[in-house]
Amino acid sequence: MIRREYEGALLDKKNVNPNPFEQFSKWFDEALEHVSFDANAMTLTTVGEDGQPSSRTVLLKGVDENGFVFYTNYHSRKGRHLQNNPKVSITFYWADLMRQVHIEGTAQKTSEAQSDEYFKSRPIRSQLSAWASNQSEEVESRAALEKKMKELEKKFGDDIPRPPHWGGFLIVPHRIEFWQGRLNRLHDRICYSLEDNEWKIMRLGP
Numbered sequence: 001m002i003r004r005e006y007e008g009a010l011l012d013k014k015n016v017n018p019n020p021f022e023q024f025s026k027w028f029d030e031a032l033e034h035v036s037f038d039a040n041a042m043t044l045t046t047v048g049e050d051g052q053p054s055s056r057t058v059l060l061k062g063v064d065e066n067g068f069v070f071y072t073n074y075h076s077r078k079g080r081h082l083q084n085n086p087k088v089s090i091t092f093y094w095a096d097l098m099r100q101v102h103i104e105g106t107a108q109k110t111s112e113a114q115s116d117e118y119f120k121s122r123p124i125r126s127q128l129s130a131w132a133s134n135q136s137e138e139v140e141s142r143a144a145l146e147k148k149m150k151e152l153e154k155k156f157g158d159d160i161p162r163p164p165h166w167g168g169f170l171i172v173p174h175r176i177e178f179w180q181g182r183l184n185r186l187h188d189r190i191c192y193s194l195e196d197n198e199w200k201i202m203r204l205g206p
Helices: 020-034 077-084 112-121 124-132 142-156
Strands: 041-047 053-059 062-064 067-073 087-094 099-109 166-180 188-195 198-204
Touching: 020 062, 020 087, 020 099, 020 166, 041 067, 041 077, 053 067, 053 077, 067 077, 067 112, 112 166, 124 142
Parallel strands: none
Antiparallel strands: 041 053, 041 087, 062 067, 067 166, 087 099, 099 166, 166 188, 188 198
């Protein structure tokens, strides 16, 4: 049987920041310090036209008072889902810290300028892969992908424009829950819920 005790620090309404984005930034900074790899990894859940939820791991690339940003191919399965149904959830799980953050909200495309700026910051071969991959579509072989990469490298050189089908999504939250593992499964759950443009804070049962 796989089991461990959770011995995390106290999480209480009295000691959290009244602003959920500030609270997230505090926890995220601690995750960056203590988690070995991919502290910015988050599980993104979307819903298809048939009502079927679908989850996958993506990387957080920005957060501020507006919301949480990641980038993708807009023609991918998740991209199509979000453009058809913008309701979304993301979850961060930092096992080393016995912490989880679950966020619910709606997704909208970032501005062209913001997507351009981030695209230019990526390594050149990552820029090329955004052109080479028809994300979520069937691929003949890896060799075919690598051949396409070489062709694009010759075509663009070092000046690679952002593909029009590639860019960011901003997730604007209306619910943010912080979970801290505690002894005897009496975990701490502090939930921020947006009501009339104000964040209400409540403790939830574990």
